[in-house]
Amino acid sequence: MTTQMFGAPIRRKEDPRLVTGGGRYLDDLGHDALAAAFVRSPHAHARIVDIDASEATEVEGVVGIYVHEDLPGRVGEPLPLLIPHPTLTHGRTGYALAKDEVNHVGEPIVMVVATDRYVAEDACQRIRVTYDQLPVVVGIEAARSGELLVHDDVPDNVAAHMLQEVGDVEAAMAAAPHTLTLDLDIERSACMPMEGKGVYARWDRDRGELRMYSSTQTSTGVRAAVAAKLDLPLAKVECIAPDVGGGFGVKIVHPWPEEVLVPWAAILLGRPVKWAEDRREHFISAAHERGQLQQVTVGFDDDGHLLALDVKLWHDNGAYTPYGIIVPIITSTQLLGPYKPGTYRCEFWSLYTNTVLVTPYRGAGRPQGCFAMERTMDAIADELGLDRAEVRSRNFILPTEMPWDHGLLFQDGRPLKYDSGDFPASLAKLKDLVGWDDFADYRRQAESEGRKVGLGIGCYVEGTGVGPYEGGHIQIETSGRVNVSTGLTSQGQGHETVFAQIVAQELGVRMEDVFVTTGDTRKMAYAVGTFASRAAVMSGSAIALAARNVRAKALRIAADALEVSPEDLEIVEGTVRVKGAPATSMTLGTVSVLSNPLRYAFDEAAKAATQFAGTFDPDKPPVAEDEEPGLEGKDFYSPTQATFANGMHAAIVETDPVTAEIRILRYCVIHDCGTMINPMIVEGQVHGGVAQGVGGALYERMAYDESGQLLNASFMDFLMPYASEVPTIEADHLETPSPLNPLGIKGAGEAGCIPVSAVIASAIEDAEGFPITRMPISPYDLWELRRRHADGEIPSLHRTSRTTSTPSPSSKEPTA
């Protein structure tokens, strides 16, 4: 039998190339291209009075200088609002180059094209822009007060106001024996891929064809948007995503101003043009995420069962809303996690501020939602004196209750209906892994040494693999080489490996014979993109279906040639053979030869398919009526809804009693993404996600001052964790297959980062004995909280159930 490929922890096919410098990223291309650089707004909110580029035109090597007035037709119109929504009543998008007004520091105003980037930046420095500064709105509180406006025609700065309610929350809340209200705060962070954005465009004047490369998460999306903007036939635009050094969400937004301007300039000048984003540009002119204020009111019974959950969110969407209100929609729906809320109402306001726009970043609103829900769970446990894991457990949706329909609409406009999951089993595994029930002893020991330690927990459910669809195409060459193509892009996930595993398994071929291409509109014109933990689910399923088509075709052709029934055949390591009589066989390469009747024998193998070779039925056409030439197949996968993965994390932290420095001693993960294609890659995704989560919990924030200047727009002051800050991650898996797709898989890309802020907050709260309501948290923040706690400004936890050094378990404490 062929070695089991699906589910095996196979090393990544792409790594030898990528780790030995063989990657071809955007800036590795187009060395003959002109370079673009941008004058960007130094002000958060201002009217553009005058632009004087006279000095810049004198710089040797400058080829063109462009402002908004120079942009013709649709190029000069606002960028598209990609995801409209009925409640997004005041959606606004920027221009490729600012028209009259700028709404955040970093907004592009002038594009300079020059012989190289150095010259282009020299010219930028000589362009004088005169501004009339306008009042600035920074921070959610300033935005929601509505005293000052970001956009004159958007009252109260409200882009969208949305409400979803299931059940009668008011009545349930009024009847609840206990209620609590929590005010919570999550600050901004950002994707920060190692490679910034970038665009490179070439125009073939004679053929009227544009080829562009973009460091994007959606080459089909960029292609369609650019064709529309530049008024080109789609057939005359190609877009290729080369190797992409990370995306994490920011590169799904499109078209970025540069994705329109660079091709436009390439056509105008008749010369290739390239722009590679630098880190400062990425900080101030790409996108951020996370920032929300939240108010949770919860009603519950004496046992900690949720009866009513009433959530209000104020979401900072930055200056524009090109990606709609996907982030707050996800927060408001995925907040529920693995729990039954009893009744649920969630209302959010998506607010404009004079800051960089906010679009999905790995987790995409879920870390905020998880924070709200999990802080609430801990608060209920504290209020009732119950074990925190026990309170969660009592509210779980049970496996027998699947599929579970929350009665809400998810981000794809489809019902929020969990397909599968075994939350009690996940929790049991997690408690085991972290030693939940032994923690009291551990804490007692630590306290006797003068150390403060705490244990935290966080659970989440993640809707992954949203539609509308993806496709897969497979073609087997006469050499036996298997070419696989799918349209979505790769940013380092390991698609070349996992898609090859699927094909190897489905077709019965060797891994080394499978070659995967992604994100090239020349190979697969129909695709959506890589986001929402969807690549494995969507393209993986499509590729599996395509492989099944190819397999069926191969068996048909081979059965005919070997004069047996297709049912009697199997494919093993690229050879079709009769079950039980393996000597009767032919390779898939030979089947490929037979599949394509030839007139010309271009090599030895091809002879077999030429018209005078062998025998044939003169009454039948060389290609049967219901067949196509070639051993290839294509299929698409389009699910009715997302598939819901889940996970539970726990951490032990230590806080320094004097300096308030915070150290993660242990970090434990139980992760369930259904059937795993490659556990090693899943684990890598989880590790990377947790690392980003640790950044969001303890290090990263966007420090805007009152005037809208980002004070930490560099890796010196924006604290992405180094390897030295990321704890060893102990991960274990549960595999609850999804019933929704042919492989039983669920997405895994975002998972790791979702609960980290909730988990760390829970652990610090447990160590300190007062509520943690705001993340991220630095040693200085914690030190300040201790001071305010000592001054009586922050209440203590009740901690009646806390497993402290005083061994006096209350009757309510679980006996587990």
Next chain:
Amino acid sequence: MKPAPFEHHAPLTVEQAVSVLTEVGHDGKVLAGGQSLIPILNMRLASPAHLVDINRVAGLDTVEVTPEAVRVGALVRHAGLERSAEAYAALPLLRQALVNVAHPAIRNRGTTVGSIAHADAAGEMPAILALTDGVVEVAGPSGSREVAWSDFFLGALETSLAAEELAVAVRFGRFPAGTGTAFTEAARRHGDYAMAGVGVALTVADGVVSGARASFVSVTDVPSVLDLGPALDGVEPGSGEWDAALDTVAEAVRGHVEPEGDIHASADYRRMLVTELTRRVLPQAADRAGAIA
């Protein structure tokens, strides 16, 4: 993030370097390891018209140990000094501090003298020069001169080095026998600029402290030395008296430092932090003094 145009000079001798510096005056900047300068250029926070690249100058890449000092040439990389067995034997404090300078990749390229000439209050090595009562050797158009550390640092990023002068070496002074040293700092991330840092040198004679001093990172404008003698002299490390003496030290540190707040931590936090770090690092130094004694 591309620098403005500049002329690159590559002198081969100290004399040539000084001559170019004299010629270009304030339009010139010395390039050694470039670990601070290059980012500044790339962000166009500075646009000197001339870079005087001293990397080809002969004779500046040596570490010499004398009975009085460890002399470090202007092209000695942090990593080279960190790994020098002779320097470590003579003055363990150097390695104790150097492992806190950024990350290995930066230490491989960055120079110790460059870091001192840059005079960033968040730099470890300026503080170490102060703690060791060190000297900067300077070459200029009218010959060489030596500048004591206390005359060298004038303010944040400001030294008494004239535009036409080149710092060719520094000499870190060695401590008397019976001295233990230690260095610690707290940064948001490993290798970042410290929120606060402290180096101490403590001499023990006949079982009691006979001299102690400290200098600080990120909490004073310019490197300065706090004499801990008044608090610790005559005290036996680890004795009952020691803890009370540490309280006195803490008080002295609190009064000595002048931290500023930034987005990572307030001035008050940094003051608390450096006080606590000093408390924690002194017993280490005392242990080492004992080991040496």
